[in-house]
Amino acid sequence: xxxxxxxxxxxFAVFALYGTLILSLFYYYxxxxxxxxxxxxxxxxxxxxxxxxxxxxxxxxxxxAIPSAYALSRFxxxxxxxxxxxxxxxxxxxxxxxxxxxxxxxxxxxxxxIQDHGIRFIFTVYGIFLxxxxxxxxxxxxxxxxxxxxxxxxxxxxxxxxxASPARAFMxxxxxxxxxxxxxSSILTWAKALGEFGATITIAxxxxxxxxxxxxxxxxxxxSADIEGTVVLVLMLIGIGLGILYGVRLLTGRAxxx
Amino acid sequence: MPKIEVKNITGKVLKDLSxxxxxxxxxxxxxxxxxxxxxxxxxxxxLTDYSGEVLFDGVNMDRVPPHRRGVGYLFQDLxxxxxxxxxxxxxxxxxIRRYAPAVxxxxxxxxxxALHIAKLRDRFPYNLSGGEKQxxxxxxxxxxxxxxxxxxxxxANLDAQTAKYFxxxxxVFLRRLEITTVFVIHDLLGAEEMADRIAxxxxxxxxxxxxxxxxxxxxxxxxxxxxxxxxxxxxCDECTVLSTGLVEVRSGSMRLVLPYEGTAMSKxxxxxxxxxxxxxxxxxxxxxxYTGTITEIIxxxxxxxxxxxxxGNELLAELSRETFDEMKLTAGSxxxxxxxxxxxxxxxx
Numbered sequence: 001x002x003x004x005x006x007x008x009x010x011x012f013a014v015f016a017l018y019g020t021l022i023l024s025l026f027y028y029y030x031x032x033x034x035x036x037x038x039x040x041x042x043x044x045x046x047x048x049x050x051x052x053x054x055x056x057x058x059x060x061x062x063x064x065a066i067p068s069a070y071a072l073s074r075f076x077x078x079x080x081x082x083x084x085x086x087x088x089x090x091x092x093x094x095x096x097x098x099x100x101x102x103x104x105x106x107x108x109x110x111x112x113x114i115q116d117h118g119i120r121f122i123f124t125v126y127g128i129f130l131x132x133x134x135x136x137x138x139x140x141x142x143x144x145x146x147x148x149x150x151x152x153x154x155x156x157x158x159x160x161x162x163x164a165s166p167a168r169a170f171m172x173x174x175x176x177x178x179x180x181x182x183x184x185s186s187i188l189t190w191a192k193a194l195g196e197f198g199a200t201i202t203i204a205x206x207x208x209x210x211x212x213x214x215x216x217x218x219x220x221x222x223x224s225a226d227i228e229g230t231v232v233l234v235l236m237l238i239g240i241g242l243g244i245l246y247g248v249r250l251l252t253g254r255a256x257x258x
Numbered sequence: 259m260p261k262i263e264v265k266n267i268t269g270k271v272l273k274d275l276s277x278x279x280x281x282x283x284x285x286x287x288x289x290x291x292x293x294x295x296x297x298x299x300x301x302x303x304x305l306t307d308y309s310g311e312v313l314f315d316g317v318n319m320d321r322v323p324p325h326r327r328g329v330g331y332l333f334q335d336l337x338x339x340x341x342x343x344x345x346x347x348x349x350x351x352x353x354i355r356r357y358a359p360a361v362x363x364x365x366x367x368x369x370x371x372a373l374h375i376a377k378l379r380d381r382f383p384y385n386l387s388g389g390e391k392q393x394x395x396x397x398x399x400x401x402x403x404x405x406x407x408x409x410x411x412x413x414a415n416l417d418a419q420t421a422k423y424f425x426x427x428x429x430v431f432l433r434r435l436e437i438t439t440v441f442v443i444h445d446l447l448g449a450e451e452m453a454d455r456i457a458x459x460x461x462x463x464x465x466x467x468x469x470x471x472x473x474x475x476x477x478x479x480x481x482x483x484x485x486x487x488x489x490x491x492x493x494c495d496e497c498t499v500l501s502t503g504l505v506e507v508r509s510g511s512m513r514l515v516l517p518y519e520g521t522a523m524s525k526x527x528x529x530x531x532x533x534x535x536x537x538x539x540x541x542x543x544x545x546x547x548y549t550g551t552i553t554e555i556i557x558x559x560x561x562x563x564x565x566x567x568x569x570g571n572e573l574l575a576e577l578s579r580e581t582f583d584e585m586k587l588t589a590g591s592x593x594x595x596x597x598x599x600x601x602x603x604x605x606x607x
Contacts, residue, residue, distance in 0.1 A: 154337040160324040161303055161331040162351030163402055169325075172354070176341050 022238060028231045037232040045209050046217040047236065053125065053213065054193035057132035058140075061193075062186050065140035070170065072141070073148040074156075087138040095135050099202025102130065127204030128211055132193040140189040147181020148174065187248045191241050260315035260405050260438060262302060269308030270297045273462040284432055284439045285467075286449035289459035290485065295442040296334070298459070299408045302440065303329045314406065330404035330437075334411045336395040338383040344394050345370075345379045351402030369397040372431065388415040389424065396428070400435065407432070409441035413448065425451050446473075446486055450603075458482045474527050475605045489527040489603070490573050497521040510570035515545055516602060525605035533575035534596040535564060537585045546597045552589050557582075566593060 001009070037043050071077070072084060090098060105111045106122055114121075121127040151174055159169035175182075197215035204211040206220055214237050221229040262279040271294040279285045287295040300306040304324040312319045319327055338347050345366055352362040370376040373393040383391060392415060399407060412428060413421035429452040432439050443449045449456045450470040457467040458481070465485075466478045475491060477483040492509040498521075499505050505518045507526060514526070540547065550568035562582040564575050575595065587593065 152337065154333060154335060155339060157305055157324075158331070158333060158337045158339070158398075159350070159354075160305070161327075161329055162398070163325050163354040165323075165325055168354060172350075173339060177339075 025231045025235055028227050029235070030228050033228040034232050034235075037229055038236075042208060042212070043217070043233065043236075046212050046214050046233070049125070049128070049212065050194055050214040051240075053128045053132060054190050054196075057129050057136065057193050058186060058190040060129070061133055061137040061140045061189055062144070062182070064137055065144045065185075065189075066175075066182065068141045069144035069148055070174070073145045074153065087141050090135050090138045095131075095196060095198030095200075096202055097198075098134055099131060099199035102134065102199070102203050121203060123203075123205040123207065123211065125204070125211060128200050128213060131199035131203045132196045135196050135199050136189045136193045139192060140185060143185035143188060144178075144182055147178040147185060150181070151177045184248060187244060191245060194241060195237065262406060262438060262440065263311070263313040263316075264298070264301065265311040265313070267298070267301055267308050267310035267312070269301065269310075270294070270306060271462040272297055272301065272308065275310075275462065275464055277457060277464055277467065279438060279440055280454075282436045282438055284429070284441070284452060284454050286453035286456045287440060287442045287459055288444070288446055288449045288456055288485075289465075292461070293459040294462040295459055296410050297462075299331065299410055299440065299442060302406070303327065303331050303408055305331075328405040330399035330402075330407045332395050332399045332407070332409040332412055334414050334442075336391050336415070338386075338391055338395055338398070340383050343380050343382050344375065344386070347383070347394055348397045348401050350398060351404075355402050357402075365401055365403075366397075369401055373397050389420055392416065392424065400437070405438065407437045407439045409439065411442055411444070413443075421448070422451075428452065458485055460485070471603070471605050474603050475525055489529050490533070490571075492526045492528070492571060494523045494526055497523050512548065512569035512571050514597065516599060518604065522606040523604045527603040527605070528573070528597060529600075530563060530574045530576035532598040532600050532602075533566075533573055534598065535566070535575050535577055535581075535585070535587070536594045536596070537587065537591070539594050540596060546599070548595045548597070550593060550595055552587060552591045552593060555587065555589055564593075566595060568595060 068083075072080060093101075103122070106115055119126050121130050155173045155177065156166075156169040159173045160166070164172060195215055196213075197219065200211075200213055201216050201219065206212055206216045208220075212220065214233055218230055218233045218237070221233060261281045262277075264275065264277050267275045271292065275294070275298065277298075287298060289295055297306060301308045301310075302312060304312075304319065304322060304327050314327070339350065342350065348366045348369060349362050352365055357365070367376070370379065373396060375390060375393045375397065378386065378390055378394065381390075383394075386394065392412065396409075396412070399409075413424055416424055425448055432452075441452065443452075446456070453470065455467055455469055456473050458465045458473065460481045466473060466482045468476070468478075473482065474486060474489060477486060492507075492512070492514075494507045494509060496508040497505050497518075498508075500515065503517055503519055505516055505521065505523070507514045507516060507518075507523060509526065516526075548568045550566040550573070552564055553567050553572065554565040556563040556565070557579075560579060561576050562579055564577065564582075564587065566573050566575060573595065
């Protein structure tokens with residue numbers, strides 16, 4: 001077997017693994033249950049809540065990520081390496097652990113003050129935003145930085161000599177040039193936020209019709225041995241996630257960098 | 259257009275460098291790789307840190323950011339904005355400086371006509387040839403009515419023939435604009451074609467700044483002399499007009515026939531690259547061909563320099579090591595020389 005054939009075979013094997021897992025869901029698929037679950041107010045609430053929180057937390061994460069990614073991509077400053085390493089935190093520490101860290105923080109005097117005089121995060125929808133933001137912002141910065149690294153600094157230097165301030169050069173040259181990368185990064189961030197479970201359940205809890213996102217709802221159904229209900233929600237999550245990613249791939253006309 | 263003064267500049271490779279460029283002057287920075295030519299342009303444009311002073315018309319620019327210096331810069335890699343078409347690239351600086359749309363449109367049209375790129379208006383950079391990109395980048399650099407123009411290797415992306423044509427066109431264009439220009443170039447001949455004065459740089463310092471003739475005929479340091487290839491300087495003892503535009507020059511007992519108007523030539527420089535050596539008599543007319551005796555052989559890394567005594571003049575010729583080895587030349591060998599007229603330079607009284 002040639003190296004080319006071997007590598008293609010391995011990629012198909014990975015595809016087969018995921019494909020088999022998805023197909024196995026249909027063993028417990030029941031059309032009537034699917035429709036019933038889809039129509040239930042609890043499921044619709046979970047879908048709406050997940051889409052809403054994932055969108056808002058992605059917007060906030062991207063707004064924070066763009067300047068951070070630009071600084072890390074363009075400037076050499078004290079603490080840069082430290083920040084860069086810290087961005088790996090959501091990847092090396094499990095979301096549950098991150099959630100636990102947030103819970104501990106809100107039990108410190110500073111955290112208690114924020115809870116009492118600012119926004120209450122524990123067991124509220126704001127907690128979902130916070131959980132999704134904490135888990136995704138590092139990844140968003142990483143992805144957007146990768147997109148910005150591909151844009152030569154020289155374009156900004158040209159813009160500067162033509163009269164553009166640093167901010168104007170960024171807005172008129174760098175940003176439009178890495179637009180595709182930012183869109184692709186945002187979509188992946190959104191997909192990650194949509195599927196976030198560990199930190200969400202730790203910070204916001206699993207209150208039905210209040211903080212029950214789709215992944216939390218899946219966990220709750222599984223915990224009560226409702227296999228059919230679980231399958232319905234998993235299929236929805238997969239459908240939404242893959243549908244959006246595929247749509248973006250068609251829209252941007254190239255592979256979404258991961 | 260302002261006068262540029264840089265005083266005691268130190269930074270990156272530059273070492274206590276001072277230089278003055280006159281109002282509307284075109285100055286060439288020439289030197290080997292790593293001499294600091296591009297760094298010096300970056301200092302003038304404010305794109306790199308430095309210590310020392312940069313003044314435009316006596317006004318200190320050290321704390322003025324690049325976007326307020328009024329310096330147009332043609333980078334070696336051109337860096338046309340890939341997401342904009344040709345017209346938008348040229349108009350960029352004008353839009354940033356908030357010129358009225360009518361002014362922008364007029365200026366873009368004027369520059370596109372002057373640089374013969376009007377038909378490229380709607381094309382994107384990926385659809386342009388090297389020469390076309392060069393023209394668009396120059397138009398973009400000049401467009402926002404810049405006071406100073408910096409060009410880093412303006413013909414680097416062009417083939418030799420196109421580069422020569424483009425240099426002469428650019429030279430005329432810059433003189434018409436009357437814009438103070440500093441440009442970096444590797445090739446001394448290219449510098450001579452375009453510049454009012456040439457600055458030879460070496461290891462972060464200026465070795466000599468002079469008009470092209472002086473660089474060639476009066477190299478001030480050994481570095482300059484080596485960089486320009488240690489030309490053979492011959493005294494013109496007599497200059498006789500043969501016909502319009504053609505003279506015979508006598509130097510000692512050596513006679514050369516050259517294209518030249520008048521009889522004011524006092525010195526003549528011949529590059530060692532332009533003296534061809536043959537161990538057998540070459541065919542063809544005897545014009546500008548001589549016989550001589552090798553007096554010294556100077557082997558260098560890839561080339562060999564040979565001193566040949568011809569009619570009382572000692573000429574230095576340079577040939578590749580392979581050619582030298584093939585001919586098995588030794589000191590005392592008799593050889594035939596052909597002087598090509600490619601890079602002859604004259605010095606007049």
